[in-house]
Amino acid sequence: xxxxxxxxxxxxxxxxxxxxxxxxxxxxxxxxxxxxxxxxxxxxxxxxxxxxxxxxxxxxxxxxxxxxxxxxxxxxxxxxxxxxxxxxx
Amino acid sequence: xxxxxxxxxxxxxxxxxxxxxxxxxxxxxxxxxxxxxxxxxxxxxxxxxxxxxxxxxxxxxxxxxxxxxxxxxxxxxxxxxxxxxxxxxxxxxxxxxxxxxxxxxxxxxxxxxxxxxxxxxxxxxxxxxxxxxxxxxxxxxxxxxxxxxxxxxxxxxxxxxxxxxxxxxxxxxxxxxxxxxxxxxxxxxxxxxxxxxxxxxxxxxxxxxxxxxxxxxxxxxxxxxxxxxxxxxxxxxxxxxxxxxxxxxxxxxxxxxxxxxxxxxxxxxxxxxxxxxxxxxxxxxxxxxxxxxxxxxxxxxxxxxxxxxxxxxxxxxxxxxxxxxxxxxxxxxxxxxxxxxxxxxxxxxxxxxxxxxxxxxxxxxxxxxxxxxxxxxxxxxxxxxxxxxxxxxxxxxxxxxxxxxxxxxxxxxxxxxxxxxxxxxxxxxxxxxxxxxxxxxxxxxxxxxxxxxxxxxxxxxxxxxxxxxxxxxxxxxxxxxxxxxxxxxxxxxxxx
Numbered sequence: 001x002x003x004x005x006x007x008x009x010x011x012x013x014x015x016x017x018x019x020x021x022x023x024x025x026x027x028x029x030x031x032x033x034x035x036x037x038x039x040x041x042x043x044x045x046x047x048x049x050x051x052x053x054x055x056x057x058x059x060x061x062x063x064x065x066x067x068x069x070x071x072x073x074x075x076x077x078x079x080x081x082x083x084x085x086x087x088x089x
Numbered sequence: 090x091x092x093x094x095x096x097x098x099x100x101x102x103x104x105x106x107x108x109x110x111x112x113x114x115x116x117x118x119x120x121x122x123x124x125x126x127x128x129x130x131x132x133x134x135x136x137x138x139x140x141x142x143x144x145x146x147x148x149x150x151x152x153x154x155x156x157x158x159x160x161x162x163x164x165x166x167x168x169x170x171x172x173x174x175x176x177x178x179x180x181x182x183x184x185x186x187x188x189x190x191x192x193x194x195x196x197x198x199x200x201x202x203x204x205x206x207x208x209x210x211x212x213x214x215x216x217x218x219x220x221x222x223x224x225x226x227x228x229x230x231x232x233x234x235x236x237x238x239x240x241x242x243x244x245x246x247x248x249x250x251x252x253x254x255x256x257x258x259x260x261x262x263x264x265x266x267x268x269x270x271x272x273x274x275x276x277x278x279x280x281x282x283x284x285x286x287x288x289x290x291x292x293x294x295x296x297x298x299x300x301x302x303x304x305x306x307x308x309x310x311x312x313x314x315x316x317x318x319x320x321x322x323x324x325x326x327x328x329x330x331x332x333x334x335x336x337x338x339x340x341x342x343x344x345x346x347x348x349x350x351x352x353x354x355x356x357x358x359x360x361x362x363x364x365x366x367x368x369x370x371x372x373x374x375x376x377x378x379x380x381x382x383x384x385x386x387x388x389x390x391x392x393x394x395x396x397x398x399x400x401x402x403x404x405x406x407x408x409x410x411x412x413x414x415x416x417x418x419x420x421x422x423x424x425x426x427x428x429x430x431x432x433x434x435x436x437x438x439x440x441x442x443x444x445x446x447x448x449x450x451x452x453x454x455x456x457x458x459x460x461x462x463x464x465x466x467x468x469x470x471x472x473x474x475x476x477x478x479x480x481x482x483x484x485x486x487x488x489x490x491x492x493x494x495x496x497x498x499x500x501x502x503x504x505x506x507x508x509x510x511x512x513x514x515x516x517x518x519x520x521x522x523x524x525x526x527x528x529x530x531x532x533x534x535x536x537x538x539x540x541x542x543x544x545x546x547x548x549x550x551x552x553x554x555x556x557x558x559x560x561x562x563x564x565x566x567x568x569x570x571x572x573x574x575x576x577x578x579x580x581x582x583x584x585x
Contacts (some may be wrong), residue, residue: 082098
């Protein structure tokens with residue numbers, strides 16, 4: 001949510017595949033949160049595509065690129081979110 | 090769905106703040122535990138969560154609004170109401186929450202009003218002085234429900250046990266017990282407990298469907314008041330006074346308006362009541378009669394069968410307060426929308442089983458298994474035995490045996506119910522019936538139309554209204570005295 005407050009129009013979270021996380025199950029815990037935030041966005045009337053999680057291993061360069069392209073194209077098609085004009089951090 | 094274009098940065102900031110609230114966080118993180126416990130299904134969990142989220146978000150909006158000024162009053166609140174298109178009731182409800190979370194401090198400005206009859210004075214709320222506390226950084230601190238149990242102000246209504254999403258609270262002998270290993274620290278129990286904080290002004294407003302701050306005197310808000318007794322002979326033989334409560338439930342089962350009802354019946358221990366889910370009109374007969382031992386009726390709220398049909402709840406004032414509070418805070422426990430009638434019973438004080446009721450029996454030297462009926466009447470506690478004897482103790486001599494939490498209850502006449510039923514004010518064998526809401530009126534009219542009860546105007550009976558008001562007032566005064574005492578000694582007390 002902080003990123004959105006600081007002016008981001010979308011957030012992509014790129015993590016390892018399930019079971020390959022260096023930090024235990026951190027990627028899947030994040031996944032739970034992402035699924036949850038998407039549901040919440042739906043409830044609040046914000047487009048749920050603004051936040052997305054992609055699973056790419058460190059070696060999967062192509063998948064990384066397509067992921068980034070995927071989210072940028074999705075977000076370009078959406079109107080910009082309001083920004084804090086008074087106090088941009 | 091809102092359009093994205095109408096969003097503002099403030100709105101996003103607000104969402105972020107709400108997500109930071111511990112209650113919301115605990116619900117998100119505890120989702121797996123909640124679903125595993127099986128009390129809430131995934132859909133019910135989401136209903137509960139999003140309603141809670143919306144209210145919490147509105148709370149932070151209100152807080153942000155209040156922060157703009159060093160002091161706010163009722164007029165400022167009205168500005169908030171018009172810009173946000175919410176009603177005064179909701180705002181007052183949220184204010185009570187903010188006050189309890191010590192995010193704001195509220196000073197109520199009251200006007201003393203003298204009413205004509207018998208020097209009854211009461212305070213009329215006319216304005217507020219609201220200041221936002223700067224000590225706390227705007228975050229709510231989690232406070233466990235245990236503080237209520239420890240301070241002995243728990244009413245044992247069972248609401249917390251009934252709504253706990255992981256089923257970790259149990260009411261033992263009228264006081265709750267939390268299983269710390271299971272608890273996910275969501276604070277819902279604290280949030281819904283009638284003894285933590287209770288927005289009484291907005292509760293009256295909900296009852297009356299009004300949007301004005303009014304004072305409702307000694308008996309709470311009501312539409313009409315009658316004296317009545319049942320015509321059903323089966324009930325007549327087992328009921329306490331007029332048998333109206335039993336008749337209501339009996340009729341509702343008969344006319345198929347309810348599929349079940351929540352009440353109390355005697356357990357295997359003689360005269361120890363237990364929560365009981367009535368499933369048919371035959372159950373009504375077996376559970377009729379007053380029990381003076383308190384009972385966590387609402388702990389059955391998590392019963393699965395309640396989800397599938399409408400039901401009525403019978404309970405004393407603390408049960409009704411808890412129910413109305415949950416409705417006010419839009420708290421969607423699975424069967425929330427299925428509660429169609431709330432039947433309140435008058436209550437001056439109740440007794441715990443071991444420390445109260447058994448001691449009274451010892452006092453008059455009666456074996457508890459021999460007791461056939463108990464009654465409180467004309468300042469005395471009566472015990473009737475199976476062999477036809479009658480024993481009595483003056484109430485004054487047994488008041489010290491009553492539950493300590495009853496000292497801080499202000500409510501004699503179940504001000505938060507649809508219909509309140511009791512015996513005070515009516516002649517022997519009759520019930521006093523206070524109709525409080527349109528739903529209650531509908532039920533009462535149906536009872537008369539179906540020739541189930543006979544009803545007379547309350548003004549025509551003796552001792553009548555003045556007696557009821559006097560007793561209700563004495564309970565309020567006593568409660569106020571105990572609250573002041575607790576405040577002075579820095580003990581925990583419920584904020585009304």
